[in-house]
Amino acid sequence: MDVDGGRRMFQRLGPSSSSDNSSNNKQQKVCFHWRQGKCTRYPCPFLHSELPTGANGGKRAHQGFGAEDNYRGGGGLRRSGNYNFSNSNTWGRVQSQQPGNSNRTVVKKIEKLCNHWVQGSCKFGDSCKFLHQWSTGDCFTLLAPLEGHQQVVTGIALPSGSDKLYSGSQDETVRVWDCQSGQLAGLINLGGAVGCMLSEGPWVFVGLTNLVKAWNIQTSTELSLNGPVGQVYSLVVGGDLLFAGTQEGTILAWKFNVAANCFEPAASLKGHSLAVVTLVVGGNRMYSGSMDHSIKVWSLETLQCIQTLSGHTDVVMSILCWDHFLLSASLDKTVKVWAATETGNLEVTYTHTEEHGILTLCGMHDSEAKPVLFCSCNDHCIRVYDLPSFSERGKIFSKKEVRSIQIGPGGLFFTGDGSGQVKKIGTVSTVLHMEHLVQKPGRFT
Template identity: 60%
Template sequence: MESSDLQERERERRSPNSMDLDMNGGNKRVFQRLGGASSKDSNQKVCFHWRAGRCNRYPCPFLHRESPPPAPFPGSSSSTNNKRVADDDSGFAGSSHRRGPGSGNNTWGRFGGNRTVTKTEKLCKFWADGNCPYGDKCKYLHCWSQGDSFSLLTQLDGHQKVVTGIALPSGSDKLYTASKDETLRIWDCASGQCTGVLNPGGEVGCMISEGPWLFVGMPNLVKAWNIQTNVDLSLTGPVGQVYSLVVGTDLLFAGTQDGSILVWRYNTATNCFDPAASLTGHTLAIVSLYVGANRLYSGSIDNSIKVWSLDNLQCVQTLTEHTSVVMSLICWDQFLLSCSLDNTVKIWAATQGGNLEVTYTHKEEYGVLALCGVHDAQAKPVLLCSCNDNSLHLYDLPSFTERGKILAKQEIRSIQIGPGGIFFTGDGTGQVKVWKWSTQPTAIHP
């Protein structure tokens, strides 16, 4: 078997769209090698040498014509999943399929240069690694994004594990990124160069900035750095990893692995943070916190959202409509938006009695990891929605009309809005990408 055959089979094996398991849960290829019946004759496969216009096998055991397009996934639009793109990627050809001179009766397939390639919406892993041998003939995407409202400016490499925080401290010309590789990296915003690496002494679970302060969540600890005065504080009290941090008024909140929320109050006289409270009620780790409308919202692995009053730090409501981990929370005007590994984004609004109720549920094909919101230059709200299929969707609200998509090697766990139409994404491989809106948005503030 030629090496190109092996590459093609390896590509199919690695694609999540290929069905590698039989109905009994076993590996299909192993099942077939042991004598199991194949659901599809191998000679019904299209020859990829013919597709590339260079098949020299006669007779060739594979088809020298295009097979019918695959059926759309349940619940998805055929206009979304069955788009066909010309070789030069200049635009969509709709549901029709143009045939080049290499099709028809030409069994040698030497003239396939004008052929249309069926593109999927999946990133080519070989291209992402810099070595796809198929070039424009590849049916997978050779780009990091889809949509014309934004573009990739640069990529920041250096972290070795998932990026857990991205921060732009006030008054600083530096970007800070944190990772589970136990490092913080400092980047010069003008040059994009890494100017320093900090080792906080443990795995970083989250990082935020507020004014000149940089807060880093770690196992059993929150570190606080003042980048203007170089004050370095260690806030003790958390049990286990600190997964989420947020600041509200003069309070710092930390969501911990044991399900409690620790609270510190900033003391201007001593320039320190004094312990203020410990909020209990969640039964499992707290992975998302947000402050808005004089409320603290907490999302947990126990599938619930709790609403806390900032006046007395008492829980005023528990929301239990999600059926899996509540990964991210944001406030938008009078609405609360939550996302979960249950594949949904829920929109909450207050009733006349003041309690929150779900007014709309947006469903995704995969679990939703993170939310971030902006307004574009026309004051239109745009929601950035990261899913665990390694994609980030950009939706116009309130219609949830998709206006673009960002792709990554692994899931995007961190999103940060910057000034001047810049935003940042950090993924599971440690890559941080810098994006630029073609029309400048403004960050949403609670």
């Protein structure tokens, strides 16, 4: 096979003949489109069969589609090869093996969403080599796509006692959705890109540039919390304080004054050299992840940094508290599991590696109370893992990378991606059952 001008040219079948005309020469070539499974001509002037061995200088005329034919085609689960765990825990250890699958090879499609199918224009149907489904693993059902945002969705909030969903985007709007019908119930123009969102009790907080907006959906109170410098990327509530991670690397704290019905500045936590992009509270500690590749551990009692974790080599995008462990995800393509030593300091006990940078983590329990991890990567895919083995149980695909995941009541959860689409997704009740189905009262009531 020769490459001539980007087109594959094949030698003719059989001996040459002076009586062959140009039309016959054409008919002795293998159809390029047929090889890719997308020839639509009938009849086609080219061959829909392979040339025999020897017709091309003794070499095979065609070797198939290459590595894509067996893309993860072994049928087994892809697991990290890094088993850096201690004997005292089982992170990364496979808990069970499926019987009867050791010698079975399963031919799978390329695990990538078909863009034409998403747009409703794929003409290949079941023969398409890309996926025509939003998820794998038979665990999830797309209930409704919520369309309207024009840019990446950076935050999703479900206020307590409300039947509305709030989504914020870099298109400078917050959209309010009816959770039952999926219809747009309100639109708020903010005049600035939304960096993050948080709901706590009846309050909805929105991180903007140099500002945090706060709405009480019960009293219709609207407040502006000043003090941040640059974009606010992360928000969390710890104790009776609201914390905001800012672009300049400072974490600001406010305390709610019930009598005055306002938020008063309480503290300014400094230590990070670059933007704080993720905050989480666990027990009496707060954890902050930053663009400076570090994680800082803060005491909620003293508001002092008590430890700096330096295991990642790129931006720490998401942190999750799980039982006695801390999970951190980074653009360095790893999820690290941290555990406390005898001295009380956190150390890495296991590292899980992905093929792409990781954007956000979200945890839940299935119907058997087993922990499950959602791991969103920048290849437009959320991988769902059993913990602590990190065995993959399914995938959820989106138009673009998923930046926001929010657990809802009744086995629902919501995702927001880079295209501006919000998805309402349900779990199969016999397989997954969301933790925290009943939302707890907020601290600011």
